[in-house]
Amino acid sequence: MTAKYYAILTNQGAAKLAAATAQGTRLNITRMAVGDGNGALPSPNATQTSLVNQKRIGALNVLVVDSINNNQIIAEQIIPENEGGFWIREMGLYDDAGVLVAVANCPETYKPLLDEGSGRTQTIRMVLTISNTSAITLKVDATVALASRKYVDDQLSDHVKAPNPHSQYLQISQALKEIADSGPTAVAAAVKNLGLKEAANGVSVVGQSRNARMYISAVSASAIFTADELVVATVLGGKNYRLANINKTINLTSNGAGGMDTGTAPVSGFVALYAIYNPTTDTSALLSVNATSVVAPEVYGGTNMPAGYTASALVAVLPVVSSQFSICSVQGRSVVILPTTALSGSVAPNTAISQTMAAVPLNTVAVDLSVSIGLVNVDTTGVFVIGSSSNLLGSRRFSVGSSLTGGTVSQSSNTTVPVIANARTFYWQVSAANLTYNVGIQGYQI
Numbered sequence: 001m002t003a004k005y006y007a008i009l010t011n012q013g014a015a016k017l018a019a020a021t022a023q024g025t026r027l028n029i030t031r032m033a034v035g036d037g038n039g040a041l042p043s044p045n046a047t048q049t050s051l052v053n054q055k056r057i058g059a060l061n062v063l064v065v066d067s068i069n070n071n072q073i074i075a076e077q078i079i080p081e082n083e084g085g086f087w088i089r090e091m092g093l094y095d096d097a098g099v100l101v102a103v104a105n106c107p108e109t110y111k112p113l114l115d116e117g118s119g120r121t122q123t124i125r126m127v128l129t130i131s132n133t134s135a136i137t138l139k140v141d142a143t144v145a146l147a148s149r150k151y152v153d154d155q156l157s158d159h160v161k162a163p164n165p166h167s168q169y170l171q172i173s174q175a176l177k178e179i180a181d182s183g184p185t186a187v188a189a190a191v192k193n194l195g196l197k198e199a200a201n202g203v204s205v206v207g208q209s210r211n212a213r214m215y216i217s218a219v220s221a222s223a224i225f226t227a228d229e230l231v232v233a234t235v236l237g238g239k240n241y242r243l244a245n246i247n248k249t250i251n252l253t254s255n256g257a258g259g260m261d262t263g264t265a266p267v268s269g270f271v272a273l274y275a276i277y278n279p280t281t282d283t284s285a286l287l288s289v290n291a292t293s294v295v296a297p298e299v300y301g302g303t304n305m306p307a308g309y310t311a312s313a314l315v316a317v318l319p320v321v322s323s324q325f326s327i328c329s330v331q332g333r334s335v336v337i338l339p340t341t342a343l344s345g346s347v348a349p350n351t352a353i354s355q356t357m358a359a360v361p362l363n364t365v366a367v368d369l370s371v372s373i374g375l376v377n378v379d380t381t382g383v384f385v386i387g388s389s390s391n392l393l394g395s396r397r398f399s400v401g402s403s404l405t406g407g408t409v410s411q412s413s414n415t416t417v418p419v420i421a422n423a424r425t426f427y428w429q430v431s432a433a434n435l436t437y438n439v440g441i442q443g444y445q446i
Contacts, residue, residue, distance in 0.1 A: 007128045029075065034090065036053050053090075061123075066127065071131065077124045084122075088109050091126050093128070102126070204231040206298055207230075211228040212315060221253050227315075231243075265320055268321055270292050271289060271317070272290075272317045275312065275313050278308040279311065294362065333445050341440050342357050345437065358424070360441060367417055367443075369426075370412065371414075373435050386415070
């Protein structure tokens with residue numbers, strides 16, 4: 001039985017498709033026209049360059065390869081309800097150059113106009129069989145096309161079935177794996193933006209550090225502090241941040257980040273050194289404070305923190321001379337200084353007396369001492385005792401005896417003595433004999 005309704009390529013369309021196939025280009029079909037055939041059902045003719053009687057032309061809504069037959073393309077156009085008042089008996093497809101490339105007839109149907117008292121949105125479909133569908137650009141202009149109900153349903157179904165229809169959004173099922181897959185930079189940015197940097201770093205104590213070091217080999221206004229890691233905080237018990245690969249310079253002649261918090265460095269005494277951190281810009285710096293007569297807190301407590309810096313940690317309290325750093329070195333919380341005599345003589349008190357240590361800051365919790373003692377009288381023994389309090393709590397004892405009794409007449413030792421309540425004081429006494437003694441300060445811990 002001969003088909004009554006069918007679609008064919010026009011001669012111009014066939015030529016364009018052949019050229020596109022040979023040249024590896026594409027035939028861009030963009031519009032569909034409908035007509036009434038001048039009142040009669042027309043038979044498609046390959047020689048046609050236009051419809052018999054065109055009534056409407058507009059952009060395509062759908063242009064796809066048939067999912068059942070790969071040699072067929074399906075073209076659809078939706079005519080809105082506010083257009084009509086004509087019969088539809090013929091259809092044509094035009095390319096982007098305005099050439100009629102395919103023509104078809106169809107069962108006649110009347111497209112009413114809303115003003116006539118009845119209206120409907122009507123979908124017109126053409127199925128065209130061709131030898132090479134890959135030579136046709138399957139693209140419609142979404143800015144002018146309307147969508148059929150089936151098209152919308154199909155698109156929504158595909159969208160729901162897709163494993164990740166919105167790649168710009170995170171999926172609950174992935175548990176943030178998308179961020180991890182984007183690399184360490186993306187992970188660091190996400191942790192920072194969520195305020196989770198301290199949580200990611202675990203529970204830490206402000207001032208904790210790994211390989212914190214300074215070495216000031218000559219009296220100087222500037223010095224460099226380095227550390228592999230350092231924990232800073234907004235307040236004690238507050239939000240912590242773990243800083244890595246710190247290498248910062250402090251200059252006592254300047255103010256603000258990298259210098260004194262305010263004013264000038266003391267002529268002699270001590271400066272507290274803080275690492276400070278700006279979480280907004282992820283930048284760190286050093287800040288120094290006059291700590292000659294005060295105990296420097298573990299978190300900067302002054303009113304001159306540079307703008308934007310909200311977290312800090314005490315890293316050192318260092319001696320200064322002529323408003324410059326004295327020769328010293330820092331390892332962790334320990335400071336090594338040039339040896340300084342704290343006590344020297346031969347008086348022999350048999351009760352504990354105190355000795356102030358001006359060479360260490362008020363933040364000192366332990367002092368590193370060198371102790372040298374010797375006998376004044378031969379053939380006797382003696383004991384030198386040094387401790388943290390008047391009852392010689394945590395005392396260190398140093399003994400000497402006569403050479404005639406097999407003992408020694410002098411000795412030198414190094415020891416560390418705790419310092420109680422930031423007093424910069426140790427206690428000492430001599431028992432059993434008169435001794436000569438010399439106590440030197442070699443360093444301190446804060």
